[in-house]
Amino acid sequence: MKKYEQTDHTADxxxxxxxxxxLDLFANAGYALCDTxxxxxxxxxxxxxxxxxxxxxxxxxLVEWMGxxxxxxxxxxxxxxxxNIKSINKNSLSxxxxxxxxxxxxxxxxxxxxxxxxxKLKIEEKNGLWQAEVVLDI
Amino acid sequence: MTxxxxxxxxxELDTISTAGSGSLKQAFKRKISQKHLKALVSGLFxxxxxxxxxxxxxxxxxxxxLEKVLEHGASWAVKNGFGxxxxxxxxxxxxxxxxADPSLVSEKAYKRGQPQLGTLGSxxxxxxxxxxxxxxxxxxxxxxxxxxxxxxxxxxxxxxGLGYQVCDDSIKKxxxxxxxxxxxxxxxQLCCAPINSKEGQNYLAAMACAANYAFANRQIIGHWVRETxxxxxxxxxxxxxxxxxxxVCHNIAKIEEHTVEGKKRKVCVHRKGATRAFPPDHSQxxxxxxxxxxxxxIPGDMGRYSHLLTGTEKAMDETFGSTxxxxxxxxxxxxxxxxxxxxxxxxxxxxxxxxxxxxxRTTLVxxxxxxxxxxxxxxxxxxxxxxxxxxxxxxxxxxxxx
Numbered sequence: 001m002k003k004y005e006q007t008d009h010t011a012d013x014x015x016x017x018x019x020x021x022x023l024d025l026f027a028n029a030g031y032a033l034c035d036t037x038x039x040x041x042x043x044x045x046x047x048x049x050x051x052x053x054x055x056x057x058x059x060x061x062l063v064e065w066m067g068x069x070x071x072x073x074x075x076x077x078x079x080x081x082x083x084n085i086k087s088i089n090k091n092s093l094s095x096x097x098x099x100x101x102x103x104x105x106x107x108x109x110x111x112x113x114x115x116x117x118x119x120k121l122k123i124e125e126k127n128g129l130w131q132a133e134v135v136l137d138i
Numbered sequence: 139m140t141x142x143x144x145x146x147x148x149x150e151l152d153t154i155s156t157a158g159s160g161s162l163k164q165a166f167k168r169k170i171s172q173k174h175l176k177a178l179v180s181g182l183f184x185x186x187x188x189x190x191x192x193x194x195x196x197x198x199x200x201x202x203x204l205e206k207v208l209e210h211g212a213s214w215a216v217k218n219g220f221g222x223x224x225x226x227x228x229x230x231x232x233x234x235x236x237x238a239d240p241s242l243v244s245e246k247a248y249k250r251g252q253p254q255l256g257t258l259g260s261x262x263x264x265x266x267x268x269x270x271x272x273x274x275x276x277x278x279x280x281x282x283x284x285x286x287x288x289x290x291x292x293x294x295x296x297x298x299g300l301g302y303q304v305c306d307d308s309i310k311k312x313x314x315x316x317x318x319x320x321x322x323x324x325x326x327q328l329c330c331a332p333i334n335s336k337e338g339q340n341y342l343a344a345m346a347c348a349a350n351y352a353f354a355n356r357q358i359i360g361h362w363v364r365e366t367x368x369x370x371x372x373x374x375x376x377x378x379x380x381x382x383x384x385x386v387c388h389n390i391a392k393i394e395e396h397t398v399e400g401k402k403r404k405v406c407v408h409r410k411g412a413t414r415a416f417p418p419d420h421s422q423x424x425x426x427x428x429x430x431x432x433x434x435x436i437p438g439d440m441g442r443y444s445h446l447l448t449g450t451e452k453a454m455d456e457t458f459g460s461t462x463x464x465x466x467x468x469x470x471x472x473x474x475x476x477x478x479x480x481x482x483x484x485x486x487x488x489x490x491x492x493x494x495x496x497x498x499r500t501t502l503v504x505x506x507x508x509x510x511x512x513x514x515x516x517x518x519x520x521x522x523x524x525x526x527x528x529x530x531x532x533x534x535x536x537x538x539x540x
Contacts, residue, residue: 008470037190059326060313067306074299075249077191102191109190110500111471112260112540115302118309118326137302138261138471138504 004032009135013111014120017132022058023085025123025130026065030083030097033066033116036136037073038107043081045098053093059121061093062132066116069097077102111138170289170535174370175267179493179536181366182265186359187257188540189497197256197358201248207255208240211350212385215357221364221382225357227424229385230414233353235392238346243300244307251300251351256358260501260540263295265363266437268444268532278430278448278529282383290532291367292444293359294437296389301348308341333406342391349390356385383446384433388413388463396458407458415449415461415526423449434526438465438513440494440505440537441487445517445528452524461526465513474509475500487537496539505539 007014015032019025034040051068055061072078080099087094115137122133170178187193199207207214212226212233226232258265270288273279297304315331315338316323323329331337364380367373391408398405416423416432423432431448438444453459469477483506487494496502520526 006472008472010467010470013471055310056313060310071246071250071303074191109260109498112190112498112501114261114299115306118313118329121326 003028004035006036007133012117012138013113013136015132015134015136017134019130019132020128022088022125022130025132026062026085026088026093026095027083029062029066029132029134030069030080030095032134033069033113033136034073034080034099036111037070037113038079038102038110040079040081042107043079044100045082046100047078048096048098049078049080051093051095051097053095054091056091058088058090059123060118061088061091062123062134063116063118063121065093065095066134070113070116073102079107111136113138170269175536176493177370178267178366179495179538181370182267182363182536183495183538185362185366186265186538188263188538189258189260189501190540192257192497192540193253194256199252199255201252204248204252204255205240207251207354208243208347208350209238210234211238211353212357214350215354215361220354220358220361225360225382225385227426228382229353229357230387231422233350233357233385235346235349235390237343238350239340239343240347242340242344243304243347247300247303247307250303251298254298254300255351255355256362257298257355258293258295258359258538258540259298260497262505263540264437264440264505265291265293265359265538266440266444266534267291267536268534270530271443271533272531274528274530275448278527281427281430282433282446282529283381284383284446284530289535291363292435292437292532293356293363295352295355295359297348297352298355300351304344304348308344311337312341342393345391349387352387353385360385384427384435386413386432386434394459396454405458407460409460409463411463411466412457412460413463414459415447415453415457416459417449417451417454420449420454420459431527433529434461436462436464436513436517439507439510440534440539441490441492441507442510442534443513444532444534445513446530446532447517447520447526448529450524450527453526456523457525461520462516465510465516467509468511469509471504471509474504474506477508478503478506492534493536494539495537498540501539 004015004017007016017029017032019028053064055064080097082098084096113136117135117137119135124131212229268290312329316329389410394407396405413434415434418431434447436445483502521528
């Protein structure tokens with residue numbers, strides 16, 4: 001099962017993210033964001049960061065999670081490649097992500113992502129398969 | 139967007155520049171040599187941090203200093219040696235939106251904003267050297283000090299990560315506010331609150347901080363553009379006389395007075411992908427532009443043209459003093475990448491005489507000329523509609539991209 005695909009959007013980047021469970025969907029959302037920023041296959045899991053997030057809905061939680069990964073990259077230069085969602089419910093998420101600090105000799109920047117938006121934000125579940133749609137502001 | 143002009147460069151050199159909610163332009167006479175052009179593009183790329191994570195080691199801000207930037211905008215930059223007091227007169231709202239309240243800007247926004255002041259960013263942000271290839275209104279162009287063949291430089295950048303964080307923080311508050319005020323939302327990104335509510339007023343005060351950061355950012359970059367020209371052309375500032383033509387926003391909400399159904403009313407005008415286009419004699423137009431109206435810079439794409447327009451009365455009557463802000467995309471980023479497969483965009487532009495330096499190939503491909511509409515057609519539409527007047531057209535010579 002593929003983790004995500006890019007969808008057409010005139011000025012920005014649309015992401016369609018897939019998962020076998022909500023935990024899987026959120027892990028793949030982290031992967032999709034970091035793979036949009038860089039070639040994720042070049043990132044090694046050298047350092048770990050924990051996340052405890054709270055929002056009013058699962059959709060908002062998804063934006064918060066991806067937004068936090070982007071914020072950490074922008075302020076600390078940390079890129080992630082492994083995502084372990086420990087628990088999730090409608091309002092809160094607990095997760096760990098592993099990755100390494102950006103090194104221009106190893107990593108390339110594929111896209112400059114300004115923000116994770118709420119535009120056309122959607123999470124759906126059908127027959128146990130989860131799908132989310134997120135638009136990244138480029 | 140910001141524009142600057144240098145009026146009496148030695149012999150072949152004359153400059154203009156402009157900037158808006160993230161851009162600046164300047165120009166030299168067409169006679170500029172390829173050698174100098176290449177050196178200028180390289181110099182700009184070296185002096186102006188471009189692309190993700192780039193910063194100048196010589197510009198470090200404390201939280202306290204950043205607070206002053208958020209409050210004072212372009213004036214902070216001038217006070218700290220970036221540009222001159224004369225620049226301030228040619229910036230929308232003199233480079234400072236009043237009622238900015240830095241205490242409403244989050245710690246996260248400060249953290250993002252600190253290392254990024256004086257950086258170009260990525261995406262559609264750029265610095266472009268161009269020359270004036272056509273003048274449509276000789277009289278207005280003359281009043282702006284512009285002539286055929288003159289070299290121009292424009293800069294397009296904005297409030298960077300600080301602005302996105304202000305947006306992100308505000309959305310969280312506005313999602314709650316929309317519920318509180320029983321506003322039904324067609325899309326979460328359109329969350330809102332009544333402008334006179336506490337949430338609405340707090341947002342305007344935080345947004346003003348982001349706008350002031352953007353004014354300061356362009357003012358700093360404009361200064362480095364001047365320095366680069368001085369270094370590469372071995373000329374002193376007095377000889378170059380690079381003056382700011384205008385700096386205008388294209389993504390901001392402003393409280394303005396407009397006539398609605400025959401009555402003067404205070405309204406909140408949100409120009410998102412739109413540029414202010416105030417007419418001659420408007421109180422907000424600088425004194426030396428009162429006769430011609432407010433200058434407007436419309437960037438096209440890096441392979442074709444950009445335009446200089448001025449505001450009109452009709453824009454006040456029909457569009458709350460607003461006009462277009464650019465060419466607009468024709469292809470999605472995904473389509474652009476597909477269309478560029480197997481092509482050397484750098485070479486294609488170089489064959490047209492345009493030198494490009496970009497921090498990443500992806501940006502260059504996504505921003506290639508074919509990905510955009512023809513700006514000439516877009517400008518013709520707004521000119522025919524009467525919501526702006528065509529003054530001059532610029533053709534690019536060199537571009538730096540994030």
